[in-house]
Amino acid sequence: MEKVKVLISTYIDVILFIILVCAKSLIYGRQLESGYFSYTSLLYPIFASVIILVSFSLILNSKARTRFLYICNLVITIFFISDLNYFRYFKDVISIPVLINGFQLGAVKSSVSSIVKFTDFFYALDLIFIPIIINKYKSEKAEITSKLSKILIFSVLLIIGIIVDTHNFYFLSKDQPKLLTTMYNKVYITKKLGSINYHYLDFYNFVSFNISRKSPVSKSEKTDIQTFFQNNSSNNNNLNGTAKGKNLIMIQVEALQEFVINSKIDGKEITPNLNKWIKRSEYFNNFYYQISAGGTSDAEFMTNNSLYPASSGAAYFLYCGNEFNAMPKSFKDSGYNTAAFHGFRESFWNRNVVYRKFGFDNFYGEKSYNIDENVGLGLSDKSFLNQSIDKLEKMNKPYYSFLITLSSHFPYDDVDNYGNFNVGSFEGSFLGNYLKSIHYTDEQLGMFFDKLEEKGILKDSVVVLYGDHYAIPKDHEQELSKFLGKSSLSDIEWLKLQKVPMMIHFPDESTKGVNTIYSGQMDIYPTMANLFSLSDKSFMGKDLFNSSQGNIIFRDGSFIYNNYYYVSQKNSYYNMSTNQQINETDSLKKKKEDVLNQLQYSDEILKHNLLKKFKSN
Numbered sequence: 260m261e262k263v264k265v266l267i268s269t270y271i272d273v274i275l276f277i278i279l280v281c282a283k284s285l286i287y288g289r290q291l292e293s294g295y296f297s298y299t300s301l302l303y304p305i306f307a308s309v310i311i312l313v314s315f316s317l318i319l320n321s322k323a324r325t326r327f328l329y330i331c332n333l334v335i336t337i338f339f340i341s342d343l344n345y346f347r348y349f350k351d352v353i354s355i356p357v358l359i360n361g362f363q364l365g366a367v368k369s370s371v372s373s374i375v376k377f378t379d380f381f382y383a384l385d386l387i388f389i390p391i392i393i394n395k396y397k398s399e400k401a402e403i404t405s406k407l408s409k410i411l412i413f414s415v416l417l418i419i420g421i422i423v424d425t426h427n428f429y430f431l432s433k434d435q436p437k438l439l440t441t442m443y444n445k446v447y448i449t450k451k452l453g454s455i456n457y458h459y460l461d462f463y464n465f466v467s468f469n470i471s472r473k474s475p476v477s478k479s480e481k482t483d484i485q486t487f488f489q490n491n492s493s494n495n496n497n498l499n500g501t502a503k504g505k506n507l508i509m510i511q512v513e514a515l516q517e518f519v520i521n522s523k524i525d526g527k528e529i530t531p532n533l534n535k536w537i538k539r540s541e542y543f544n545n546f547y548y549q550i551s552a553g554g555t556s557d558a559e560f561m562t563n564n565s566l567y568p569a570s571s572g573a574a575y576f577l578y579c580g581n582e583f584n585a586m587p588k589s590f591k592d593s594g595y596n597t598a599a600f601h602g603f604r605e606s607f608w609n610r611n612v613v614y615r616k617f618g619f620d621n622f623y624g625e626k627s628y629n630i631d632e633n634v635g636l637g638l639s640d641k642s643f644l645n646q647s648i649d650k651l652e653k654m655n656k657p658y659y660s661f662l663i664t665l666s667s668h669f670p671y672d673d674v675d676n677y678g679n680f681n682v683g684s685f686e687g688s689f690l691g692n693y694l695k696s697i698h699y700t701d702e703q704l705g706m707f708f709d710k711l712e713e714k715g716i717l718k719d720s721v722v723v724l725y726g727d728h729y730a731i732p733k734d735h736e737q738e739l740s741k742f743l744g745k746s747s748l749s750d751i752e753w754l755k756l757q758k759v760p761m762m763i764h765f766p767d768e769s770t771k772g773v774n775t776i777y778s779g780q781m782d783i784y785p786t787m788a789n790l791f792s793l794s795d796k797s798f799m800g801k802d803l804f805n806s807s808q809g810n811i812i813f814r815d816g817s818f819i820y821n822n823y824y825y826v827s828q829k830n831s832y833y834n835m836s837t838n839q840q841i842n843e844t845d846s847l848k849k850k851k852e853d854v855l856n857q858l859q860y861s862d863e864i865l866k867h868n869l870l871k872k873f874k875s876n
């Protein structure tokens with residue numbers, strides 16, 4: 260008994276580390292998302308990941324070991340807290356490419372501080388008590404001093420840790436092929452393997468990604484991709500070239516989620532101007548956002564390239580040196596002038612670098628606007644849109660102009676400046692504030708459309724408008740469900756709400772109505788290419804006026820196909836009409852493989868700058 264006591268007091272630092280880090284990992288796993296979680300199945304991989312760290316500590320002498328484990332605990336805790344907060348906003352966990360983009364968060368500081376919760380700091384409580392306990396109880400009586408024994412213990416523990424972990428990794432890769440190499444669904448990896456293993460894997464993939472970028476791509480892979488592009492380009496001719504010679508005005512609206520369209524609060528329409536505009540346009544009401552960690556920039560990226568976002572981090576940073584067959588470039592090839600407009604810091608999301616690569620002749624950023632009124636994150640939509648009209652008027656026709664609004668940005672707390680819009684029982688709530696902000700933006704868009712008409716621009720232009728991504732994050736789900744008059748939302752109901760409106764207004768309004776095809780941001784460029792007869796054909800999306808069957812692929816490997824929704828985070832299928840879970844069929848299984856192939860093609864293109872290579876061949 261005495262011996263055991265001595266042993267415990269000698270290795271109290273190790274024991275505390277194992278217990279506390281395992282416990283914190285489990286709590287973190289639980290907090291990451293409710294449902295689909297089991298303590299017992301997660302403990303096993305977590306334990307293995309912790310044992311690997313412990314094995315290294317045991318080579319050190321007693322004092323250094325205690326210090327090493329304390330630092331490991333500290334770093335892991337920082338990861339837990341940051342991952343959790345990142346998850347609240349982006350519904351994803353942090354990866355190294357995201358950290359490289361990290362300074363971006365500086366500008367959205369107000370957003371970040373509003374999602375941090377006081378309870379997050381409970382993860383760090385043990386860091387205060389560990390030194391006290393160790394000072395009081397730690398002895399060195401049973402310390403192993405022989406170098407050989409230490410190396411032996413280290414090797415045995417490390418091997419055990421690695422064997423157990425390999426076993427876990429192996430099963431996950433059998434269950435979800437390509438998941439571990441592409442990391443397309445990082446939350447699922449964390450939920451299955453624990454946070455520490457996820458970060459081990461992230462580090463490994465980051466290193467191997469940078470090595471593999473330098474390795475050549477096989478000829479057959481290149482041929483596969485080119486064949487895919489050929490087969491994917493539409494050959495029907497509905498509306499082909501109808502917009503040739505007209506201007507294109509594309510407006511990407513910040514956080515415009517679909518549920519506000521045609522919807523009322525306290526008897527008043529939330530977006531009266533868009534509701535009117537929809538009646539004069541082709542309105543896509545089953546249009547999903549497909550962004551990943553790159554937020555707004557991913558939406559821009561897909562719209563202008565019809566390539567999927569990066570699996571980790573933002574393509575705007577990772578691949579800013581690549582060559583693209585972007586929409587502005589295609590327009591330029593057809594003799595158009597091109598410009599991007601956004602009243603915020605030019606370097607944000609690396610726009611100043613990327614827009615040039617896309618072929619925009621001009622980028623009117625913050626410095627090109629008179630910052631005379633602030634609403635939300637920066638220049639008000641009102642002032643932005645007004646000043647943009649002046650700039651549009653000065654552009655040589657025909658032109659492609661790409662506008663990005665800003666005022667309705669999370670956390671929607673600039674209520675004093677959104678104007679008076681009564682949100683009834685939602686007054687003072689997160690959702691209520693969002694409704695106010697989007698009502699404000701809607702009003703500005705209404706005025707913008709009126710001016711386009713007054714100034715005679717509308718009759719010569721196709722106007723496309725869509726939302727960049729969701730407005731209501733998962734932690735405010737309850738408010739959204741209350742707004743929709745439901746007591747709660749099932750997972751599939753929540754996913755079906757992840758839509759943004761998309762509308763195309765034609766100069767003569769000859770094509771208009773509600774279009775229910777399942778579609779997404781990847782489909783904008785091919786649709787424009789058909790309307791404007793652009794020459795480029797390397798799209799991963801589809802032309803919405805020449806596709807009978809809608810399907811949507813999401814960055815995490817989820818997809819919508821034939822009225823079924825495959826949810827990769829849960830590895831389950833749902834019938835979209837009944838919301839019931841269904842079993843995998845052969846055709847769905849085939850589709851799932853197809854989806855992963857397409858995502859891989861897109862990744863290969865980006866990683867190896869293939870569009871440049873295709874051109875030079």
Ligand code: GP9
Binds near residue numbers: 367553603607668
């Ligand atoms: C700022 C804006 C914000 O320029 O586009 O990006 P987001 O935080 O929504 O990704």
Ligand code: MN
Binds near residue numbers: 728
């Ligand atoms: Mn955005």
